[in-house]
Amino acid sequence: MGEKVEVHVRKASGLVRNISAWDALVYNILVMAPTAVYVYGVWALALFPGVNLPLTALIAIPVCTVIGLFYAIYSVSMPRSGGDYVWVSRVLHPALGFMITFFLFIVVLAVAGSYIPWFVEWGIAPLLQYLGYESVAATISTPVPMFVIGLVYFLICAVIISRGSKTTAYVLWIFFALTLIGFLTYAGTLLSLGAKKFAENFSSLSGMSYEGVIEAAAAQGYPQTFLISATMMGIIFTILNFLGFNMSVYIAGEVKEVKKSQFIAIIGAIVIFGIITWAVYQVTYFGMGAKFIAAISYLAAIGDPTYKLNHDPFFHFLFQYAVRNPVIYGIVVFGWSMMTLAAILTYIFTGVRLVFAWSFDRVLPVIFSKVDRRYNSPYVALILVVILTIIFEALWLFTPVLNYFVYIVTGWFIATSITAISGIILPFKRKDIFEISPSIVRAKIGNIPVISILGAITLVISVWLAYAGAMPVISGPVDPIAIAFSFGVFVVGLVTYFVSSWYHKAKGIPLELSFKELPPE
């Protein structure tokens, strides 16, 4: 017939959400800490001699895109804050939903606590040192001043988040712009100068010889060409750098036009982060020399006596030899520092949303879902999360406890595997949800739902990455305490859920009813 038939709508109110697709995109990018590859790249070069870093970034993009599509589609089917807490609770069991997001919660807060030393030791202090304030740099790099800096910043985060999600998004845009300026300055400078100028400066200013570094590493057996085996391992490592690209699923209840926004936010974040990662690696190879950067990373890691720099060979530290201009160097290091602060803000924000979701479902006491009326912000949850972040910061700075958290990657991908399993069976176990989901969720290839296919691929990748994360090359020698520590978080999550469940059941209303399926027939 082909004739337009209009739906007649009468006047009535509707739902409004606050975070745009682009806000969510920036949020996802900053969760991944985009220029952290200045550090990760050095670690990868040391861990996997012969790795071709830019290639790992290019391969990681499509791999992560598959997982990203899975999360985006799943979020469209149930666009509520809490992400896989809600999905897994509905499809498998609320205890599992709580357990995996409790793990995520602990991880993001632990990482938030750990980023203050990154900000100080690898951001502000080197900049001060470069500017000649060496004693100040040394002072603030000690635990107590770092703790105080962290405390102040966490309180600033609390103020920002308490003003509502849009204000937080606005601040994240500013951080993103500063990070991007730092990255573009880094890339532009290296591209314009080239490796020859860098080599000259390095040899004359560092107390080491550019060629000597390459020769020393070669003498230690560092490969002089790219190796496929090392690159394959490096791909796993680079994929790990992408962790967090799907974080917008945890704030889906606040995202506008979620059906298209999640795709923009998740897939866009993977692509942009991938491009930044690839570009950082590529321009570093071009501007400092691939052999040199690999060699110096390796020498630093093995503690070779020829390594004489008084700092790690992180890309942004070595950048000082590319250009002797304090303003340009300052922009790069400042941009890097802003990236760490942005990441902390996203982690605290995510933690608050999770606590609120759990409390709203009564898994946690109801007090944590109290909302500030003026800014619509869950202030009690915010106070809890900030206190926990401060505790994690203290643990990082004053104790070795969190060093036992080395199986974090394995735990993360075990959590992802559980989500993947729930996605695979969603169309069959929760037909009621699946059948009324938007067409993109209901899409099939042959007779198999696309969400099940993507879930299966996500499961395979997750199991692979969970296994890789436990390999000695990444997590070091097997330490039973470390295994117990990381997996203990899952156990604490489960115990917390069941204690809460028992409490409510004893009072008369089982917690499981929160997500109990109601027959639609």
Place this chain on the structure above:
Amino acid sequence: MKTKIFFATDIHGSERCFIKFVNAGKVYKADVLILGGDITGKALVPIIKTANNTFHTIFLGEEYTLNSQKELETLEKKIRAIGYYPYVTTKEEYEDLRNNPEKFSHVFEEVACESVKRWVKIAEEKLKPLGIKCFISPGNDDIYAIDEILKNSDYIICPEGEVVYLDEKHEMISCGNSNITPWKCPRDISEEEIYSKIEKMVNKVDNIKNCVFNIHVPPYGTNIDLAPELDKNLRPILQPGGGVRLVPVGSKAVRKTIEEYQPLLGLHGHIHESKGFSKIGSTLCVNPGSEYTEGILRGFLALITEKGIKDFIFTSG
């Protein structure tokens, strides 16, 4: 004595949500079901019957040509699931509806009433054998014509404007009206009228401390009455950072009565995006929110005793 009550609201014509509501009694083992206002839908989907006995329509942006009665029924079910009303018509009548708002309103009212009649029948059939009490109230979006249908049921109770007993110890008053909204809905009235209506009911309540206020519009200035501030063209006003500015839009009269009388519980809806709870003095006021377009029934399940509210959770079924 313990009574388990289940409250849901603002399902706006979603038949899927209504059936879930009815089934919630058995699944949650509730003694009493209460459906807050705004039970009728907002949109009509014309399905045009063609000369060769096929049907044509566009639904959620997808074009459908249906070749059999079975296909038609399947689509009608889908349309009802999200709160729209399917309406099989001819091309001529469709054109007439497009150009004649009065006729559209009349047809819409007929279709909405038919839907409520069907729902009442479903509820009677499913709940009578289980002995679960069921209260269904209208809301400010609902036309007055549905009240008679609800009141004509021999099982469903329409508590609007009345004092009813949930159990031996707990009474409930109900008011589906709202303070004036930008949309000028059928049951929008002034704050003074709301206050007067509530007060009339309160005067008939025996034990106000154990009374439940089933009042569609939430109390003003709480966490459960926040909605986007709108300009004169009904577009959300943005803050300097680009966020939607949220303002309290609840009823001051409702707040005043709750402050004055301190009932046990306030059951509210109206603002879909403002789900949550708030305490006014000793009164717990809740708004379970609504996600009827997703086919999800958001609800509030509480165990009440003579001594108060023993426990509660929000549900998403």
